[in-house]
Amino acid sequence: MAADSPLRNRTVVVTGAARGLGAAQAHALARRGARLALIGHEGTALQAVAAALPAPALAVEADITDEEALGRAADTVRERLGPPSAVVANAGIAEGGPFATADMASWRRVVDVNLVGSALTARTFLADLLRTEGYFLQVASLASIGAAPMMSAYCASKAGVEAFAHSLRAEVAHHGVAVGIAYLNWTDTDMIRDADRYVVLRELRANMPPPARRVHPVEAVAERLARAVERRRTAVYVPAWLRLAQVTRAALPPLVLRRCRRALPRLEAEEPFRPTGPLGAGGRADSGAAH
Template sequence: MSSTLHGKVVLITGGANGVGAQTARELRARGALLVLTDIDRTTLEATVAELGPEHTEGIVADVTDLTSMEAAVAQAVTRFGGVDAVVANAGIASYGSVLNTEPEAFYRLIDINVNGVFNTVRAALPALVERRGYVLVVSSVGAFVGAPSLASYTCSKAGVENFATSLRLEVAHLGVDVGSAHMSWIDTPMVRDAQSDLPAFREMLKSLPGPMSTVTTIDECGVAFAEGIAKRRRRVYCPEWVGVMRYLKPFLDNPISDLVMGKRSTAAIIAIDQQIASLGRSVSARFTEEAKAEEAKAEVGGPRSSDDR
């Protein structure tokens, strides 16, 4: 795939809204053809209509189901003749300390954020090899820095960063390039849900030092992703300062840092857990409703569902 995106086919999981949809808008502005997968049919159809059905294929697919993703890739190849790039973007977050997080919420997050990346990449690789394409695995600054009350999320994002690194070595001889994307707080539904649900999270966010307390616009994130895909970058950072955290990781993971962070965050951890107990859930209301829908589908033998950021 050359540096130009005109006419290139890009498949994005979790493409109906949030970072996935904004990346799709930026790619379409640069002439790319789009394949968007999501479980939210209504929002997906609206996004496809916005981008133009003649340039965009919307597919209801479940990243936690390899067969579903294989069918989505096959549909993309049938519609546009192949796939040039894949953005493994679908993901969720959960709230609370390990002691208080609902175990099922943790398992579900790993299924979507980690297994979903594997299923997406595994399904798409044959098509990508054929076109010497590019994979962008969406990780986070959380891959570099642990955060209290976000153990499940940072665990998943560190995992997929290392997945991308291993994958890069495996497919380089096949002409496929692999990158990982790392963002701080982005103004997505996922972050807004946390701010709405948890006043203690809002206060903790405000207390973070320097740029770490800033919520970046989704427009900026979409531009960073589109440029990263066009240039087949090894790393995509949004904002750019996130890249510094990768090199600071050894200095942040030490007893002194633990002591400082522990003193700063203890009150917030306790408050967040109390607020989660009051909510009666450790994920946003959107994800709770989708989990119920998943259970209902399972009872009647229907397809499982997943979530997007």
């Protein structure tokens, strides 16, 4: 453990920590001596992650879109670990496919988890962060900067969380609370591996410029995010070149449009586009919990 980390003996909340990036973040933060509270609706998986950490951690089952359940989870965190000094809004789901044939209940669920769930997470723990002059990290995406076809709900939700985090930062900065945004490219999680099973999603990624199509190891991404929490970063880009996308973001929609006009007709001729349903084990678990 990092004896000199500012997170040592501080309570840190991570949502969506049952697997993937959330679980990897839990490990990276625990190595820094943080007291971890893991929140999500997969209780057994959360407990398994907590048990594997190098220090005792608290696993609390709650759906982040359920305000009352999230409030009860927060009460448990305060009682067992004390008020959080940092909260990482990591929970997220995705689905792919053409908007014209999307199941709108599933489409809304993506927005509800990714955007509304993140806002409820911030709202639930905001009093604690004001008390501790803490830090809120919103996990966003390259999709916050440049939207892609076949992922309309995900892109809309990630653009929304970026705007939400900017707004929240301006509201609470004078109280000593810092708000950061993590802009991530493709990360090696079961969500991305599942997306690659669908030809159109795999081919759309393959048509991106070489640096943009690379998939990054989840442990390396989690380590970058843990450092961002330690340093209360306003923004963290993984990989670092994504910062350039911010500067050129106005040019991204025309570029995406031009590439898709060439690629989509060919792909649609090869195989009709169909909705993917929830991607990855986390998305499927959420679908079961939501119904």
